[in-house]
Amino acid sequence: MTAKYQVKITDVALRDGMHAVRHQFTVDDARAIATALDKTGVAMIEAAHGDGLGGSSVQYGMAKETEADYLQAVCQSVQHSTVAALLLPGIGTVEDMKRAVEYGIRAIRIATHCTEADISEQHIGVARKMGLFTVGFLMMAHMVPPEKLVEEAKKMESYGAQVVYVVDSAGAMVEDDVRARVAALRAALAPEVEVGFHAHNNLGLSVSNSVAAVKEGATRIDCSAAGLGAGSGNTPLEVFVAVCNKMGIETGVDLYAAMDAAEDVVRPRMVRPVIIDKPSLTMGYAGVYSSFLLHAYRAAEQFGVDPRDILVELGRRKVVGGQEDMIVDVAVELANRKKVLAGQGAQ
Amino acid sequence: MATKLQAAIVGSGNIGTDLMYKLLRSQWVEPRWMVGIDPESEGLKRAARLGLEVNADGLPKLLERGVRPDLVFDATSAKAHVRHAKLLREAGIQAIDLTPAARGPYVIAAVNLGDHLDALNVNMVTCGGQATVPMVYAVRRVVGVSYGEIVATIASKSAGPGTRQNIDEFTETTAKAIEVIGGARRGKAIIILNPAEPPILMRDTIYCLIDETGDDVYERIDQSIRDMVRHVQSFVPGYRLNRDPIYRDNLVSISIEVEGLGDFLPVYAGNLDIMTAAATKVGEEFAKHRIPVGQ
Numbered sequence: 001m002t003a004k005y006q007v008k009i010t011d012v013a014l015r016d017g018m019h020a021v022r023h024q025f026t027v028d029d030a031r032a033i034a035t036a037l038d039k040t041g042v043a044m045i046e047a048a049h050g051d052g053l054g055g056s057s058v059q060y061g062m063a064k065e066t067e068a069d070y071l072q073a074v075c076q077s078v079q080h081s082t083v084a085a086l087l088l089p090g091i092g093t094v095e096d097m098k099r100a101v102e103y104g105i106r107a108i109r110i111a112t113h114c115t116e117a118d119i120s121e122q123h124i125g126v127a128r129k130m131g132l133f134t135v136g137f138l139m140m141a142h143m144v145p146p147e148k149l150v151e152e153a154k155k156m157e158s159y160g161a162q163v164v165y166v167v168d169s170a171g172a173m174v175e176d177d178v179r180a181r182v183a184a185l186r187a188a189l190a191p192e193v194e195v196g197f198h199a200h201n202n203l204g205l206s207v208s209n210s211v212a213a214v215k216e217g218a219t220r221i222d223c224s225a226a227g228l229g230a231g232s233g234n235t236p237l238e239v240f241v242a243v244c245n246k247m248g249i250e251t252g253v254d255l256y257a258a259m260d261a262a263e264d265v266v267r268p269r270m271v272r273p274v275i276i277d278k279p280s281l282t283m284g285y286a287g288v289y290s291s292f293l294l295h296a297y298r299a300a301e302q303f304g305v306d307p308r309d310i311l312v313e314l315g316r317r318k319v320v321g322g323q324e325d326m327i328v329d330v331a332v333e334l335a336n337r338k339k340v341l342a343g344q345g346a347q
Numbered sequence: 348m349a350t351k352l353q354a355a356i357v358g359s360g361n362i363g364t365d366l367m368y369k370l371l372r373s374q375w376v377e378p379r380w381m382v383g384i385d386p387e388s389e390g391l392k393r394a395a396r397l398g399l400e401v402n403a404d405g406l407p408k409l410l411e412r413g414v415r416p417d418l419v420f421d422a423t424s425a426k427a428h429v430r431h432a433k434l435l436r437e438a439g440i441q442a443i444d445l446t447p448a449a450r451g452p453y454v455i456a457a458v459n460l461g462d463h464l465d466a467l468n469v470n471m472v473t474c475g476g477q478a479t480v481p482m483v484y485a486v487r488r489v490v491g492v493s494y495g496e497i498v499a500t501i502a503s504k505s506a507g508p509g510t511r512q513n514i515d516e517f518t519e520t521t522a523k524a525i526e527v528i529g530g531a532r533r534g535k536a537i538i539i540l541n542p543a544e545p546p547i548l549m550r551d552t553i554y555c556l557i558d559e560t561g562d563d564v565y566e567r568i569d570q571s572i573r574d575m576v577r578h579v580q581s582f583v584p585g586y587r588l589n590r591d592p593i594y595r596d597n598l599v600s601i602s603i604e605v606e607g608l609g610d611f612l613p614v615y616a617g618n619l620d621i622m623t624a625a626a627t628k629v630g631e632e633f634a635k636h637r638i639p640v641g642q
Binding site for chain 2: 089090093325326
């Protein structure tokens with residue numbers, strides 16, 4: 001009997017998870033995690049700086065290792081899965097992608113804000129010509145209605161994307177949001193183009209939203225061992241696989257191997273627990289890019305303000321992924337406002 | 348009244364049109380020709396109404412007819428400019444290139460305006476470069492900069508199809524200018540498009556890793572930054588600091604905002620405004636160099 005649903009899982013602990021460790025994984029960490037993930041049977045393993053190729057920067061955080069060392073360590077440790085890297089046009093370039101291919105990646109995921117798909121044309125086109133498995137990644141997808149997301153997804157399809165992802169970067173979607181977007185893309189894209197879903201657990205819905213996505217026709221789901229990822233983390237691989245097993249969703253992933261990778265390999269390497277705390281819940285609630293979390297903590301401490309105030313203000317200003325510099329600017333503004341108010345109070 | 352350089356603007360789109368308005372105010376450069384490729388284009392019609400000689404059959408035909416502008420501003424595309432640069436060079440006509448073609452040396456108006464006055468072709472880098480390289484340079488003239496990184500955030504509406512189809516050109520060219528003109532030993536550039544409505548003003552963050560630290564160094568850098576902001580304001584009045592520069596160990600973080608003049612482009616498109624303002628400034632500098640004093 002064939003399962004009713006079949007999904008291919010991409011584990012993102014070595015990419016999205018980098019946000020949660022301030023991009024400080026070492027080559028040894030990369031080897032250990034990649035080896036453990038490869039044993040689980042996930043279809044794809046994504047590795048890179050959290051902000052993709054070329055992401056190592058003052059803006060997003062300098063990575064511990066060079067891109068070459070990090071990606072080579074992962075590629076050399078993986079025998080079964082396909083290794084992918086992420087690339088955000090505007091941060092990474094076609095040249096970065098070509099170098100990553102030399103390091104051994106076989107797939108690329110090209111990410112843009114959900115309204116800006118046309119900046120990915122060049123990168124998707126070159127990736128296909130190079131024979132890479134090519135995925136389009138529409139971030140912050142909660143910010144636009146399904147019809148608009150379809151327009152942007154069709155652009156990525158026309159450039160050559162083989163999968164288009166609905167990306168809930170802010171962990172802000174509830175089940176109906178996910179269903180409407182995944183169903184709209186599934187109906188609009190050619191049958192040979194897959195639909196994917198990438199969750200963040202800021203509202204505690206990553207597993208159930210991922211299941212909802214599968215039911216609406218998504219065949220690619222992003223997970224992360226132990227949930228390691230930005231904000232409250234991504235869909236925990238081991239939990240999602242357990243749920244899928246119970247529901248008859250075929251993932252091709254070995255549950256125990258996933259548990260082992262999560263608990264024995266990834267969790268000991270966390271620098272802080274990946275949980276739903278006040279700021280990350282605020283992100284899901286206010287619709288703010290999950291990668292802002294640790295930057296907001298740092299700015300809040302430096303300027304003496306509540307990280308939640310920073311995040312809510314960023315949400316109000318409709319800041320998009322990549323605008324980490326706004327965190328400090330908003331923190332400074334809030335601190336100045338506080339000083340003025342305190343001054344008035346003293347008079 | 349001094350004689351003005353007679354200039355042609357090639358490219359009757361948004362940039363060319365905004366540039367025309369700026370040049371119409373210039374004491375040194377007169378925009379005499381507007382060159383496009385579509386006789387029905389709004390830009391050509393507008394130029395004709397404002398008294399320019401309009402040509403709808405492109406630059407090569409203009410030159411074939413024996414027209415010899417003193418100066419040509421190219422606001423077409425990198426691809427077109429590669430052809431134009433060759434023709435203009437053969438005709439001995441000075442060209443200011445607003446595309447990313449980079450056939451000539453980089454000019455950042457606020458930094459190396461006077462460096463290439465006799466060059467037949469100069470390149471205006473990118474909008475992000477015009478806005479951020481002056482800040483890197485302002486730090487660099489006080490202290491060594493091992494690394495300069497800029498993040499340019501612009502309104503989605505102000506990024507045209509040319510920018511979108513080749514966004515790597517922006518990051519790579521800007522990064523190079525951070526090194527070559529800004530003086531950082533290594534440069535990096537990031538561009539973010541933000542679709543918020545109403546559109547956001549162009550904002551840029553400039554990070555410099557510096558060779559020396561200490562309050563006296565920070566103080567001198569701060570003065571240099573503020574001097575540079577005032578200097579840029581002399582031709583881009585809407586250029587300003589968002590907040591005081593922040594110093595933390597060897598990191599300087601500067602945040603600026605660029606509000607356009609709104610000549611033709613909306614004020615949020617400060618990224619495009621700083622480009623046309625910088626090109627105007629360079630054209631005027633060429634004119635001051637070429638037109639003898641007292642004429």
